[in-house]
Amino acid sequence: xxxxxxxxxxxxxxxxxxxxxxxxxxxxxxxxxxxxxxxxxxxxxxxxxxxxxxxxxxxxxxxxxxxxxxxxxxxxxxxxxxxxxxxxxxxxxxxxxxxxxxxxxxxxxxxxxxxxxxxxxxxxxxxxxxxxxxxxxxxxxxxxxxxxxxxxxxxxxxxxxxxxxxxxxxxxxxxxxxxxxxxxxxxxxxxxxxxxxxxxxxxxxxxxxxxxxxxxxxxxxxxxxxxxxxxxxxxxxxxxxxxxxxxxxxxxxxxxxxxxxxxxxxxxxxxxxxxxxxxxxxxxxxxxxxxxxxxxxxxxxxxxxxxxxxxxxxxxxxx
Numbered sequence: 001x002x003x004x005x006x007x008x009x010x011x012x013x014x015x016x017x018x019x020x021x022x023x024x025x026x027x028x029x030x031x032x033x034x035x036x037x038x039x040x041x042x043x044x045x046x047x048x049x050x051x052x053x054x055x056x057x058x059x060x061x062x063x064x065x066x067x068x069x070x071x072x073x074x075x076x077x078x079x080x081x082x083x084x085x086x087x088x089x090x091x092x093x094x095x096x097x098x099x100x101x102x103x104x105x106x107x108x109x110x111x112x113x114x115x116x117x118x119x120x121x122x123x124x125x126x127x128x129x130x131x132x133x134x135x136x137x138x139x140x141x142x143x144x145x146x147x148x149x150x151x152x153x154x155x156x157x158x159x160x161x162x163x164x165x166x167x168x169x170x171x172x173x174x175x176x177x178x179x180x181x182x183x184x185x186x187x188x189x190x191x192x193x194x195x196x197x198x199x200x201x202x203x204x205x206x207x208x209x210x211x212x213x214x215x216x217x218x219x220x221x222x223x224x225x226x227x228x229x230x231x232x233x234x235x236x237x238x239x240x241x242x243x244x245x246x247x248x249x250x251x252x253x254x255x256x257x258x259x260x261x262x263x264x265x266x267x268x269x270x271x272x273x274x275x276x277x278x279x280x281x282x283x284x285x286x287x288x289x290x291x292x293x294x295x296x297x298x299x300x301x302x303x304x305x306x307x308x309x310x311x312x313x314x315x316x317x318x319x
Contacts, residue, residue: 024260024313026290026305033271033294035069035077036301042081043293043300044099044156044218044278047074048131055131056280056291057084057111058302059098066100066113068132074289075304085113085126085134093117093141094124099156099218099278102131103168110191112170114155115141119177121153125191143172143194149182149201150174156218156278159191169251170194171230173217174201179238180217181205185252202252203230211236211262212244218278221251229312230255231279231290234262241275242266243292247314258314264292264305271296272303283310 036042041061048055053072060067060081067081088094094115103110109128114121122141126134145154156173168188175181182201186194205216212234219232228251234244242262246255264276272294281290288307293300 023263023265024258024307025309026263026288026307028264028267029075029304029306031075032303033301034075034291034304035079035081036299039079039081041298041300042302045280045291045293045302046100046102047280047282047289047291048102048104049282049284050104055102056302057100057102057131059100061098061300064096064098066097066111074284074291082132084128084132085111088136089117091115091139093120093122101158103159103161104131105161110159110168112142112157112159112191114157116155116177119152120145121155121177121180123154123157123172127191137192142188142192143170143186143196145174147174147196147200150184151176151181153177153180154184155180158220160221160223162223169221171202171219171221171251173219175215175217179215179235181215183216183219183232197252199252203232203246203255205234206257209234209257209261211242214238216244220279220281222281222283223251224283224310231281233277233279239274240266241277243276243279243290245312256314258312260313264290266294270294271299271301288312 044059046057054074065083065086068084069077071077095117099114109131111126123143125142126136128134159170170186173180183203184200185197185202188194215235222229227247230246235241243264244261245258248255273296275295277293290305
């Protein structure tokens with residue numbers, strides 16, 4: 001057993017070292033990691049661009065909380081992180097609070113987050129006038145694991161407001177507690193009452209792709225023109241993860257994976273040596289910035305990769 005583990009580890013290291021730091025135009029920022037360091041594990045972030053810069057809501061594991069940091073350029077962040085939503089053990093489902101997504105609609109900020117307790121995960125909802133002071137909108141989760149494929153956990157919500165249909169649209173992860181297995185979809189008129197898609201999960205591992213054959217999870221979906229772009233985590237196995245990109249016309253079906261996947265890969269012997277998790281991407285008008293949490297051993301920290309221009313390299317002739 002030990003010999004096979006050593007061989008497997010060496011193979012992973014060799015494959016990682018053989019890969020370029022630049023994949024499909026994505027370049028890792030030379031100053032990575034940009035957050036973590038002395039603050040311990042920081043992971044699974046949500047980022048908004050707001051004048052004069054950026055705001056990042058980050059999962060802060062040592063504090064079991066969601067914290068806020070700010071930046072003028074998306075690269076240098078204010079520290080220490082400021083806790084804005086902490087655990088509430090008396091609820092029975094919020095011993096740990098993490099994995100946020102923040103949507104600003106008009107003057108109001110909307111936050112969906114993961115609450116964890118007793119080996120299960122649920123999704124909660126809060127609102128804020130300033131992104132700092134949050135009011136929970138329900139004492140109970142707004143989304144819970146109820147279906148066989150969701151097993152014991154729903155987590156990692158990503159939400160957009162779709163003005164065309166006047167609905168909040170959520171892509172969420174469901175399955176096992178350590179790492180969920182696949183991605184589902186739900187809609188809501190008010191952020192509180194959610195209807196799950198009848199054909200869930202809408203995105204599942206591709207067994208033909210070695211790098212993601214184990215699990216896919218923790219996506220971000222962006223509407224760009226006629227397409228929905230999905231940035232997501234693919235797992236080779238439970239301990240090794242990378243970031244991929246796919247697109248779909250409706251955000252539900254006929255997903256086309258990027259030919260260069262995975263687009264963000266671990267760097268051997270670096271801070272993200274073992275895994276690259278949870279993408280949070282946005283286009284600033286000139287380039288894409290994609291933040292992610294990289295892991296080496298037990299420590300996770302936040303880094304960023306950059307992509308000049310809006311075109312991400314899909315075949316423009318695809319229907």
